[in-house]
Amino acid sequence: MGGPGGWWGRKSTPAKVExxxxxxxxxIALSEPTVIGVTAFGHLEARAALLVMVxxxxxxxxxxxxxxxxxxxxxxxxxxxLRLLWALGAATALVATAAVVLGRHGPGGPGEDxxxxxxxxxxxxxxxxxxxxxxxxxxxxxxxxxxxxxxxGAGLVARAAGMPALAALGTSAFVTAASGxxxxxxxxxxxxxxxxxxxxxxxxxxxxxxxxxxxxxxxRDLHDVMGRNLAVIALKSELAVQLARRERPEAVEQxxxxxxxxxxxxxxxxxxxxxxxxxxxxxxxHGARGVLRAAGIDCEVGGETGGLxxxxxxxxxxxxxxxxxxxxxxxxxxxxxxxxxxxxxxxVLTVRNDGAAAPHGSSRTGGTGLAGLRERLSAVGGTLxxxxxxxxxxxxxxxxxxxxxxxxxxxx
Numbered sequence: 376m377g378g379p380g381g382w383w384g385r386k387s388t389p390a391k392v393e394x395x396x397x398x399x400x401x402x403i404a405l406s407e408p409t410v411i412g413v414t415a416f417g418h419l420e421a422r423a424a425l426l427v428m429v430x431x432x433x434x435x436x437x438x439x440x441x442x443x444x445x446x447x448x449x450x451x452x453x454x455x456x457l458r459l460l461w462a463l464g465a466a467t468a469l470v471a472t473a474a475v476v477l478g479r480h481g482p483g484g485p486g487e488d489x490x491x492x493x494x495x496x497x498x499x500x501x502x503x504x505x506x507x508x509x510x511x512x513x514x515x516x517x518x519x520x521x522x523x524x525x526x527x528g529a530g531l532v533a534r535a536a537g538m539p540a541l542a543a544l545g546t547s548a549f550v551t552a553a554s555g556x557x558x559x560x561x562x563x564x565x566x567x568x569x570x571x572x573x574x575x576x577x578x579x580x581x582x583x584x585x586x587x588x589x590x591x592x593x594x595r596d597l598h599d600v601m602g603r604n605l606a607v608i609a610l611k612s613e614l615a616v617q618l619a620r621r622e623r624p625e626a627v628e629q630x631x632x633x634x635x636x637x638x639x640x641x642x643x644x645x646x647x648x649x650x651x652x653x654x655x656x657x658x659x660x661h662g663a664r665g666v667l668r669a670a671g672i673d674c675e676v677g678g679e680t681g682g683l684x685x686x687x688x689x690x691x692x693x694x695x696x697x698x699x700x701x702x703x704x705x706x707x708x709x710x711x712x713x714x715x716x717x718x719x720x721x722x723v724l725t726v727r728n729d730g731a732a733a734p735h736g737s738s739r740t741g742g743t744g745l746a747g748l749r750e751r752l753s754a755v756g757g758t759l760x761x762x763x764x765x766x767x768x769x770x771x772x773x774x775x776x777x778x779x780x781x782x783x784x785x786x787x
Contacts, residue, residue, distance in 0.1 A: 387707050392571045393450060396564050400442045400507065403557075407503040408435050414495040427492060430470050434500055437463050438507045445511035449565050450572065460511045467504030467525070471497050472532050479536040501529055501550050506557020510565060522558050526551030578671040582703040585666040589696070596647050604640040608633050656680045659692040660713060663699040672708050672728075678715030683722060687775050690755050691715075691724045694773040697748050698726040701771075720778070726771040727764070748773070 386394065411431050415424035441463045444456035478493035505525050509518045530547025534540060611633045618626035657680045667674035680688075695713065702708050708730025716723045749759045757775035764770040 387575065389568075389572045389575045392568055393446070396568050397443065397446050399564070400446070400510065400561070401439055404435050404439045404442060404503060404507060407438070407499050408432055410499050411492075411495050415492045418492050419489070424492075427496060430473070431496060431500070434466050434470050434504065437466055438504060442507045442510050445507075446565075446568075448511065449568060456511055460508055463504060463508055467500055467508075468528065470500045471504075471529065474500065475532055475536050475538075479538070497529075498550065498553065501525055502553040502557055505554035506561055509558035509561040515562065518558050518562055522551060522555045525554055574671075581671075582666075586700060586703060589700070593647070597644065601640060601644065604636055604643075608636050608640075611636070656683060656688040656692045656695070656715075659695040660715075663695050663713065666699060667702060667711055672702065673710045674713070675711075676713045678713075679717060680715050684777065686755050687722055687777065690752055690757055690775055691722065691773060693751055694724055694748055694759070694771070695726070697745070698771050701769075702726075702728045702730065717777075721774055721776045724773040724775075727768055729766075729768050745771075 383391065408428065408431050412424070412428055415427045419427065437459070441456060441459040444453065444459055447453045448455045474493040474496040478490045478497070505522060508521060512518050512521065526547050529550040530543045533546045534543035538546065611629050615626045615629035615633065618629060660676050660680065664674045664676050683691075698713075702711050708728040711726065711728040713727075714725045716725070745759065745761050752759050752773060752775060755775055756778075757773060759771070759773050761771040762769070
């Protein structure tokens with residue numbers, strides 16, 4: 376069972392940013408009762424302080440639920456929590472209004488201690504409430520209207536409660552500035568979270584495009600092989616039909632030629648599918664590095680590839696292609712390392728990435744892609760070993776002798 380580090384490590388980068396953002400706002404909301412509680416228990420009796428903390432705690436609980444639902448709406452998991460936003464706005468206004476009214480006209484009168492505590496309730500409730508409500512608003516204009524509306528309302532309520540005009544104006548300015556700061560923080564956090572998700576989606580799109588480009592390349596190769604041969608087969612077959620209708624002996628020669636072209640086409644298609652067409656290892660390594668970096672994966676390539684026999688380059692080139700595809704499709708790799716070593720009489724290609732996942736295959740049997748690689752390597756006397764190497768790392772090792780024998784044609 377993984378610990379907290381493993382739980383965090385299994386998250387994607389956008390999920391980590393979302394978790395950090397979510398808990399940041401939860402802690403921001405929890406700082407509201409902390410600020411008010413320190414003031415209340417420092418200036419009032421325990422019973423009176425507890426009475427003050429009851430509505431504050433209810434307001435904080437509602438704010439945390441609203442913030443959580445607003446973040447879910449931001450990432451597209453649920454609808455905009457309009458009812459919760461209205462409820463939080465009403466609760467914020469109600470608690471703040473009650474605080475300023477009780478501070479001026481409460482049973483104990485406008486005492487210094489009571490005024491300090493209720494003043495902190497008034498300011499903190501408005502600032503935190505407005506700031507967290509901004510999480511559920513998409514347009515900047517609405518956030519500005521929210522901040523200025525509560526700031527103006529705070530000044531009007533303070534003035535109506537008997538506060539001098541200058542003090543009420545100062546209260547309005549303070550609430551506007553403080554709540555505006557919290558609202559701007561919320562808006563920036565939402566923008567950053569959306570940007571991270573957009574970048575991750577762009578990275579996935581680039582990875583899919585890279586795979587699609589490889590498929591198109593294979594399709595072009597297949598078209599080049601089959602297009603001309605099929606056209607020749609069609610023409611010679613039509614000619615053979617015409618000659619046969621006229622009982623000409625040349626019809627047999629044309630059909631023999633059709634048979635030869637069909638067999639040649641079958642052989643060429645087999646070469647395309649099995650990868651026996653020559654591949655340049657250096658070009659494959661360069662392409663893999665470009666594709667992985669375009670997908671946001673740090674890729675390092677090292678080793679010496681010059682002077683390798685054509686059979687070795689072809690076999691290892693296909694290993695690089697398949698390994699690159701696996702890194703893009705499986706796991707959540709952040710780094711990939713490809714090394715080519717040349718110990719005595721052989722070439723060893725090693726591909727490591729830190730995004731190993733369960734579907735990636737930790738056994739030595741692997742999936743159909745790895746099975747195909749083993750077939751290609753065995754045809755030139757090579758071996759393939761693939762599996763998890765521990766600490767979330769997946770390792771693929773291909774070994775081919777420098778005296779690799781050419782792949783044998785398989786008769787149809």
